[in-house]
Amino acid sequence: MEDICKNLNWTGRGINVNGEYFSHLxxxxxxxxxxxTLEKLGWMLSDLxxxxxxxxxxxxxxxxxxxxxxxIL
Known part of the structure; x- marks a missing residue:
């Protein structure tokens, strides 16, 4: 899973918590x-x-x- 996630460019995606983005666990x-948003989920699932x-x-x-x-919107 670590190697897969290294290939993802999810900078600035996810949820914003005090100015820092968290995209996944x-x-x-x-x-x-x-x-x-559900739209952003679609983009990120496609990348994954x-x-x-x-x-x-x-x-x-x-x-x-x-x-x-x-x-959620």
């Missing part, structure tokens, strides 16, 4: 993507899937979840 076999393909990985649609609160 990484775990050994999972990733949590943090975004402010492209990076997965470079190392012959795929996402598991059965495990994929989207969670949001009333603030």
């Amino acid at each position: 990484r775990f050994p076999d999972d990733i949590v993507i943090l975004v402010e 899937i492209k990076s997965f393909r470079l190392v012959a990985l795929a996402r598991n649609l059965e495990k994929t979840k989207v969670m949001f609160n009333k603030q």
Whole structure:
């Protein structure tokens, strides 16, 4: 997961917390993507899937979840 995320250019993407952007949380076999809009989620998922393909990985649609609160646009 570390090598995959090194290929992503998510600078300035994610959620802004006191002027610093947080785009994701990484775990050994999972990733949590943090975004402010569903449109940005689409962009970041597309980037992530492209990076997965470079190392012959795929996402598991059965495990994929989207969670949001009333603030999401």
